[in-house]
């Protein structure tokens with residue numbers, strides 16, 4: 009999966025005629041197996057970029073290619089398919105459904121993957137939970153878990169149907185140091201196994217452990233940081 | 236494709252059990268709303284009264300009135316439903332030398348009908364009877380007829396009576412599956428009052444109206460009652476009411492009067508409706524995050540919306556079925572008033588479904604414009 013943004017601009021009009029341009033002429037390429045960290049001040053456009061990559065947001069102008077296909081050509085349905093098939097999302101506040109158990113939460117992406125049959129659920133979910141060291145939690149209620157545990161379940165959900173790219177927006181933002189390390193370790197592990205990982209973080213320590221770092225400047229442009 | 240649907244059904248059903256509280260709330264309020272709703276429909280502002288139909292023919296209704304609670308307008312309601320009303324049993328009659336006057340219900344109208352004598356004269360003692368023109372072909376003045384039936388109090392009577400007069404009125408004939416039957420009238424003396432009453436002559440056992448048919452008198456054939464005369468009689472009258480089939484015997488029928496309880500039912504309906512809508516609202520609102528997650532993980536918007544609300548819908552439908560069943564059982568047992576109709580039941584079910592769909596669609600439409608991540612991470 010090659011992700012390529014060419015001259016991408018994202019504009020919001022905020023109420024009156026004022027325009028906010030978090031992304032302005034962003035050129036960005038992510039190759040298969042890259043581990044990328046994006047940092048920058050708050051409100052600069054990190055989440056916006058990640059959402060665009062994950063086909064959750066639309067761009068205002070420019071071009072976004074996924075494996076050389078212009079995402080402009082995708083219908084809503086195809087975008088849903090791309091979200092399911094190619095991306096795994098890890099959100100800041102885990103994004104789990106609190107009233108469903110771990111098994112059901114992790115199974116959600118499988119439900120929309122037409123190739124996966126119901127009888128394969130158990131095996132796949134078990135495997136994903138093992139990857140995040142949460143195998144014993146399969147039938148626990150999500151709202152009984154700690155923040156760190158929830159975040160690991162959230163990673164399990166992101167990888168359960170084996171997507172190529174993991175998108176993580178502040179995955180450690182709500183966690184303490186120990187849990188933060190566990191999550192980063194797991195993301196590194198995923199990257200070692202060949203997954204592309206793009207992480208947005210405020211934490212320069214985390215960013216330092218990652219292959220390539222990108223920083224936003226105030227002109228809405230993405231610059232590769234000198235490591 | 237089929238597998239995909241199975242997976243989704245599984246997802247929805249699981250939630251029906253795991254998310255018991257919300258679904259149970261919707262279920263309970265749906266039970267209550269359907270119960271009150273169906274009760275409302277089945278009464279539509281009316282309470283019921285029973286009237287027993289003795290015989291219902293395709294062109295004519297013969298009814299007998301069990302007690303005197305019924306007003307003319309009650310009877311009229313019945314005739315409006317069934318078309319022509321032929322006769323109400325045990326109608327009081329006044330006779331003088333030339334004419335007998337009976338108060339009858341005929342063709343929508345309660346009316347006094349005069350029958351003049353064709354032969355003979357009025358009843359002078361209680362062992363006499365006046366018969367109709369058609370019966371006059373079988374019996375003559377001075378003949379003895381055996382009359383069996385029930386008096387006003389419902390006690391069976393069986394008396395030999397002498398024919399004293401023959402009136403100028405016709406009988407109604409119709410064939411039944413069991414034989415031929417003539418509905419006729421005669422005037423008898425019951426408890427020192429004269430009554431115009433239905434009378435029947437049958438071949439075989441064509442009349443099968445049961446054993447407590449007030450207002451019906453059976454005449455036993457006498458010696459002169461030759462079979463060929465009877466045959467010709469049946470043929471004669473037969474033309475009059477051709478194709479008049481029996482479509483009901485001894486039917487319990489309901490008529491309606493204005494229901495004073497209407498206000499309470501409507502109040503109950505409004506309360507039920509608002510709590511039902513409230514519970515739907517809560518159940519959908521709290522699924523905002525789930526909707527976002529489903530969208531994020533690859534569902535289309537409509538699909539995701541269906542997934543988060545279909546178990547609520549199932550609960551609502553289930554509740555509606557239970558509520559309606561309870562309502563119907565109570566009505567059938569007579570504990571509650573109401574006219575039971577399949578259409579009402581379906582209407583209530585449909586309304587519940589539409590209310591559910593409508594209210595969730597409104598919320599769903601509001602959320603469509605929101606960002607997926609906002610749906611997940613930002614509560615309202």
Ligand SMILES: Nc1ncnc2c1ncn2[C@@H]1O[C@H](COP(=O)(O)OP(=O)(O)OP(=O)(O)O)[C@@H](O)[C@H]1O
Nearest residue numbers: 020022028030049050051052053054055056057606
């Ligand atoms: N839906 C929206 N409508 C209008 N403006 C928006 C919208 N989403 C984001 N913005 C604006 O775009 C800019 C970039 O937002 P973004 O969420 O990408 O920042 P961020 O870099 O992720 O910040 P943080 O580190 O605080 O998460 C902000 O100024 C924000 O106010």
Ligand SMILES: [Mg+2]
Nearest residue numbers: 054055056177
């Ligand atoms: Mg952000």
